[in-house]
Amino acid sequence: MFPFRDHNPSRRMPFVTYGLLAANILIFLAYFPALDGTRDLFVFYQTWGMTPANVSQGMEVQTLISSMFLHGGWMHLIGNMLFLWIFGDNMEDAFGHIPFLAFYLLTGIAASAAQILWDPSSIVPNVGASGAIAGVLGGYLLLYPKARVDVLLIFVIIFRIITVPAWIVLGLWFAIQVFSGFAVNTSGGGVAYWAHAGGFVAGVLAALPYWMGRGAAAFWRRTDYHPPHPETRYSRSNIPLVRRK
Numbered sequence: 001m002f003p004f005r006d007h008n009p010s011r012r013m014p015f016v017t018y019g020l021l022a023a024n025i026l027i028f029l030a031y032f033p034a035l036d037g038t039r040d041l042f043v044f045y046q047t048w049g050m051t052p053a054n055v056s057q058g059m060e061v062q063t064l065i066s067s068m069f070l071h072g073g074w075m076h077l078i079g080n081m082l083f084l085w086i087f088g089d090n091m092e093d094a095f096g097h098i099p100f101l102a103f104y105l106l107t108g109i110a111a112s113a114a115q116i117l118w119d120p121s122s123i124v125p126n127v128g129a130s131g132a133i134a135g136v137l138g139g140y141l142l143l144y145p146k147a148r149v150d151v152l153l154i155f156v157i158i159f160r161i162i163t164v165p166a167w168i169v170l171g172l173w174f175a176i177q178v179f180s181g182f183a184v185n186t187s188g189g190g191v192a193y194w195a196h197a198g199g200f201v202a203g204v205l206a207a208l209p210y211w212m213g214r215g216a217a218a219f220w221r222r223t224d225y226h227p228p229h230p231e232t233r234y235s236r237s238n239i240p241l242v243r244r245k
Helices: 015-035 039-048 063-069 074-095 097-118 130-143 166-183 193-213 217-222
Strands: 002-006 148-155 158-165
Touching: 002 074, 015 039, 015 063, 015 074, 015 097, 039 063, 063 097, 074 097, 074 130, 074 193, 097 130, 097 193, 130 166, 130 193, 148 166, 158 166, 166 193
Parallel strands: none
Antiparallel strands: 002 148, 148 158
16 A cells, blocks of 8 residues: 555645755765676775664764764665655645754654664665654644555555555554554664664654644544645546547
8 A cells, every 4th residue: 555645735845855855875886886786886885874883882973963864775875765755845835944844854763763772783875864754744633543544455466546545545654553563573784673763753752743733633623633724626537538429
């Protein structure tokens, strides 16, 4: 189930979201094609990725930031940028440009902290914007639980686009991270599930002041848990219908 757009329009240009998208893509293109599959790539990740064993000992703390702008492959980059594209603009619209940037970076650091707490002795470098983007997802869930999200549902050979509330998409995503974190031992490599889960929880907590400042539960009740503005409506197809004469 792959989300590819929401029905929640922004009122202002999301400059920070666009900047984060550009930074992640350009940094990836600057190193990955040249180093892909080489020992130099491993050394690069060791230098700029977040290694829990080092950070837990007070070393290489700058990698808490640098690791957010690195990715392990094309699908890693594309998946992260898709989620940032769908949900980042609305969080930036709610918080404002600079507060959203601070929110993004702080939840990314919190995500790394969660992974360090889970496995402080790991010597595997962690890379990716996933933790910070998980923070965006957590904040979005708190503010717009019933925002409509279009997802591509793939079941074997059946492809179908369905529209579901954000709480289903994001709640399921979070549940998968927690379940996978307990079920899969990632100390030898793989996906940092606890960074995802930690970033998500940090996003919810960081968005609480905004939510409470607008009435907390009353903020939800005023719009029945939907965004407080008209939703975007998409036509079923952009292909013109040609009728027979």
